[in-house]
Amino acid sequence: MTKKTTTPIPCSQHDHKKCKKNALQRARQVCQKNKVRLTPIREKVLELIWQSHKPLGAYDILGMLSTEGQTAAPPTVYRALDFLLAQGLVHRIASQNAFIGCSLSSHPHVSQFLLCRDCGVAIEIEAPAITDAIAENAHQYGFSIDQNTIEISGLCQCCQQ
Amino acid sequence: MTKKTTTPIPCSQHDHKKCKKNALQRARQVCQKNKVRLTPIREKVLELIWQSHKPLGAYDILGMLSTEGQTAAPPTVYRALDFLLAQGLVHRIASQNAFIGCSLSSHPHVSQFLLCRDCGVAIEIEAPAITDAIAENAHQYGFSIDQNTIEISGLCQCCQQ
DNA sequence: AAATTAATGTTATAATGTATCAAATTTTAC
DNA sequence: GTAAAATTTGATACATTATAACATTAATTT
Numbered sequence: 001m002t003k004k005t006t007t008p009i010p011c012s013q014h015d016h017k018k019c020k021k022n023a024l025q026r027a028r029q030v031c032q033k034n035k036v037r038l039t040p041i042r043e044k045v046l047e048l049i050w051q052s053h054k055p056l057g058a059y060d061i062l063g064m065l066s067t068e069g070q071t072a073a074p075p076t077v078y079r080a081l082d083f084l085l086a087q088g089l090v091h092r093i094a095s096q097n098a099f100i101g102c103s104l105s106s107h108p109h110v111s112q113f114l115l116c117r118d119c120g121v122a123i124e125i126e127a128p129a130i131t132d133a134i135a136e137n138a139h140q141y142g143f144s145i146d147q148n149t150i151e152i153s154g155l156c157q158c159c160q161q
Numbered sequence: 162m163t164k165k166t167t168t169p170i171p172c173s174q175h176d177h178k179k180c181k182k183n184a185l186q187r188a189r190q191v192c193q194k195n196k197v198r199l200t201p202i203r204e205k206v207l208e209l210i211w212q213s214h215k216p217l218g219a220y221d222i223l224g225m226l227s228t229e230g231q232t233a234a235p236p237t238v239y240r241a242l243d244f245l246l247a248q249g250l251v252h253r254i255a256s257q258n259a260f261i262g263c264s265l266s267s268h269p270h271v272s273q274f275l276l277c278r279d280c281g282v283a284i285e286i287e288a289p290a291i292t293d294a295i296a297e298n299a300h301q302y303g304f305s306i307d308q309n310t311i312e313i314s315g316l317c318q319c320c321q322q
Numbered sequence: 323a324a325a326t327t328a329a330t331g332t333t334a335t336a337a338t339g340t341a342t343c344a345a346a347t348t349t350t351a352c
Numbered sequence: 353g354t355a356a357a358a359t360t361t362g363a364t365a366c367a368t369t370a371t372a373a374c375a376t377t378a379a380t381t382t
Contacts, residue, residue: 037328037329039329039330041329041330042329071331072331073331073332073333075330075331075332076330076331079329079330083329097338
């Protein structure tokens with residue numbers, strides 16, 4: 001297997017302003033298509049999540065919301081997150097109790113995460129080989145899959161040097 | 162791919178008394194080999210975890226410890242869990258904030274979990290096809306793996322009927 | 323415009339996990 | 353065999369993550 005980079009790795013240089021803008025743009029489209037409302041709070045939470053490619057805790061988001069003049073309580077953030085999760089616009093990183101913006105445009109999808117322990121970046125990938133191997137093994141056990149939590153922790157390419 | 166059962170599925174009938182006994186036996190061997198102490202508290206926590214194949218929360222364990230006459234505080238349980246995790250005798254199920262006894266004898270190993278949303282059972286599997294697919298994809302991104310969190314939620318065979 | 327539904331505000335609390343320091347126990351070294 | 357060192361446990365307090373419940377406001381429907 002030759003080494004190749006199929007998507008830009010977020011810890012390397014990339015135009016994050018554009019990256020974020022695209023994400024918000026897509027969010028509007030998805031919500032329009034799904035006939036749900038991307039309210040100011042929801043959009044703001046999504047924007048905060050997209051400030052980086054590092055998963056954010058709910059209370060990190062809460063803190064950012066509060067320092068911006070407004071006052072917010074936990075349910076405000078969790079409700080916005082629940083909405084964004086339901087629309088597939090963010091994902092939960094169970095191993096970190098944190099949330100990350102979805103960087104894949106295909107909806108819905110089954111994805112996996114590479115989590116760098118050094119820089120904290122989460123790289124979302126969609127690897128059919130992984131999905132297929134899981135489906136096949138589940139089938140061997142007669143297990144029917146609802147949802148996958150695939151979180152791979154280690155060191156990203158940038159942080160190995 | 163033909164359907165086969167490579168290990169007994171814990172939600173089906175199996176001799177759990179023996180299952181548990183074996184686990185505790187192995188734990189003693191592992192600790193002896195690793196030159197660490199399986200103290201009464203640690204063994205008791207492991208035994209409680211092995212009361213079933215359903216992941217237990219730390220506070221579930223704490224409750225069970227306390228009702229048995231003794232009085233215990235959270236650190237007691239978390240310390241025992243940390244120890245058992247370090248020895249590879251239990252695993253953490255991140256998507257449930259819970260802990261399950263390790264049912265594989267090969268140490269150390271990379272395993273995956275099938276989690277039934279109905280009966281709650283966790284089936285630990287060791288699927289090279291999954292591990293390999295993950296390793297290969299990680300390599301494509303120049304990512305070096307420390308640890309995997311592979312949790313597959315759905316319905317086990319028994320609960321589909 | 324009134325009624326209905328959806329979204330947000332607010333307070334309180336539940337659930338999960340850790341820091342810290344003291345006491346007891348076990349192991350090591352002499 | 354005993355003192356010193358290291359490990360384990362006890363105990364209190366607190367930090368972090370998440371939800372329940374109900375009131376209020378805003379948006380949508382009729």
